Amino acid sequence: MSTILPPAAAGSDAPNDPAIDTGRGAGLWRSAFIRLRRNPQAITGAVIIGVFLLVALFAPLLAPYGGNDLPGRTEITPTSIPGPGDIDGFPLGLDRFGGDVLSKLIWGAQASLLIGVVSTALGLAGGMLLGVLAGGFGGWVDSLIMRFVDILLSIPNLLLAVSIAAVLGQSSYAIMIAIGVSQIPIFARLLRSTMLSQRGADYILAAQTLGLSRRTITMSHLLPNSMGPVIVQATLTLATAVIDAAALSFLGLGGGLPQTAEWGRMLTYAQAELGVAPQLAFLPGACIAITALGFTLLGESLREALDPKTRTK
Amino acid sequence: MLRVIGKRIALLIPTLFGLSVLLFLWVRSLPGGPATALLGEKATPEAVARVNELYGFDRPLIVQYFTYIGKLLQGDFGVSISTGRPVLEEFATRFPATLELTIVALIFAIGVGIPLGYLAARHYGRLVDHGSVVLSLIGITVPVFFLAFILKYLFAIQWSLLPPDGRQNPRINATHYTDFYVLDGLLTGEYDAAWDAFLHLILPGLALGTIPLAIIVRITRASVLEVQNADFVRTARAKGLMERTIRGSFILRNAMLPVITTIGLQLGLLISGAVLTETVFAFNGIGRFLRDAIFGLDYPVLQGFIIFIAILYALINLIVDLSYSVIDPRVRVQ
Secondary structure (H helix, E strand, O other): OHHHOOHHHHOOOHHHOOOOOOOOOHHHHHHHHHHHHHOHHHHHHHHHHHHHHHHHHOHHHHOOOOOOOOOOOOOOEOOEOOOOOOOOOOOOOEOOOOOEHHHHHHHHHHHHHHHHHHHHHHHHHHHHHHHHHHHHHOHHHHHHHHHHHHHHHOOOHHHHHHHHHHHHOOOHHHHHHHHHHHHHHHHHHHHHHHHHHHHOOHHHHHHHHOOOOHHHHHHHHHHHHHHHHHHHHHHHHHHHHHHHHHHHHHOOOOOOOOOOOOHHHHHHHHHHHOOOOOHHHHHHHHHHHHHHHHHHHHHHHHHHHHOHHHHOO | OHHHHHHHHHHHHHHHHHHHHHHHHHHHOOOOHHHHHHHOOOOOHHHHHHHHHHHOOOOOHHHHHHHHHHHHHOOOOOEOOOOOOEHHHHHHHHHHHHHHHHHHHHHHHHHHHHHHHHHHHHOOOOHHHHHHHHHHHHHHHOOHHHHHHHHHHHHHHHOOOOOOOOOOOOOOOOOOOOOOHHHHHHHHOOHHHHHHHHHHHHHHHHHHHHHHHHHHHHHHHHHHHHHOOOHHHHHHHHHOOOHHHHHHHHHHHHHHHHHHHHHHHOHHHHHHHHHHHHHHOOOOOHHHHHHHHHHOOOHHHHHHHHHHHHHHHHHHHHHHHHHHHHHOOOOOOO
16 A cells, blocks of 8 residues: 555655554565665665675776786886886786786675675575574474574684685685575574564464465565564675675685785785785775675664664654 | 583583584595595595595494594594694693683773773763764774784884784793793793783784674673663662762663673684684684694694584583673572
């Protein structure tokens, strides 16, 4: 019914009115979106992510050189690395391999966001599968899955990712899978607990009274109504995924050529030159931190917007 | 109380059992299997066959598992591939370094985090509050290893205030009994050695402590905000109690429960952080050893360490749970 409202009315407090809230799911998300639009924190986060996303998508057009190219190979000597503005054509200077730092940062945005998004999608999919099975079936299925999740949770996240990456070998795909799998327990737990808390709700009882099958109730009623916290978590997890991806490639698990354009990898090789060329560490480090900040800001505003305690405001 | 502890430890057994199965399967799924991991990728087939026979890798999986778990239960975690020494011994010599580092990091995180979070809540919406919110946001989003770089560059390279790496200046001829360098220096009366070891701990400690600090600030702030408007605080004010008593014995004490839970949960972060921090500062602790183990695919080390951490994690959470009843007598341990 809320579609009848003209767009102008959507900006008012009307969607928060319980009488208009149709309970079809649109009311919650729509009013959350309206609150997000008014929140400067959310806007900042969205702008940051938007900028990095555009840079990542248009990397081939924006970057002066390819990610693994070494256009300035002849310009570097063992004792000197040209810094920002030292040579024409390389606005942010060169790294020790002779790569253009600006190009590598741009290609690095693509690599980092790709790893972050793919691994979070993997973790989300795996976690939702386990969470739905546990929360939907209950009983021994629930116990079995949750014990498994407990075991995974007893290993620190980064170590878990490292152990998985060790099996898969050194490559960026290994990093994606490793981070994705290490996120499964969090999503599984979150979805299960939200589903359990919804189980006694009146609308579920109503659905049961109507004689709907367990599958329909779980998939069409329980799951959509339990997705809020999971989506918030996914946004926040994107931040940790970008940081963890950088950490794993910083530790050297990324594979490929040493000059590969990846923010974490750039930091690894900046280590030796910290005294003479600190920008080689600061630029990629700042990129990682700002991307993570964008996802965190957006995720936390989303959490606030979806929180029933703040919804009435 | 004893029964509770016993019950909790009993609950730990299935988790550890599951973990041992997972780790066992993990080693078997390493590229080329455990024999190749031991010998390196260029091993001849004959050598692989000999190692398989020697270590029993050619026997049925179930037999191998029981041999493995039998050894584990006797405290035999195997031998490190890279150093050839027992894993447990390797941990024992390196653990004090990491523990020392973790203690400094935690003292920093708790010592700054709780007061800052408390101040932010007391001055809600004012400058201190906004400052602490921004600070904790930065703490969460800046990667540990990048923060380590910044600290190292500023304090060690640019201003030369603190040592850039290592645990102690090698020129100091210090006596070591316990491998806790600061403690050793204090015990032997070599105060300059203790001081030097302490200086080496500051930068890695700050880097490692920042994420827990950010989390502690947020939780303390949120918790104090909730408690300071509670009915019992209003009652205490109405009774005319001194403001100091209200803040100390009423607000802070009641706000501490979630904070302590959070501190207990920081262990995983601290361990992951230690791997990265110790790498940047060339600090010879467990973290750096693990990093080398990851590269050399030193699976007995990784395996042993993960089990060790899982047990430690569970024990810390048990201590945290038990400490509730000390802080808040209303919580009865069940």
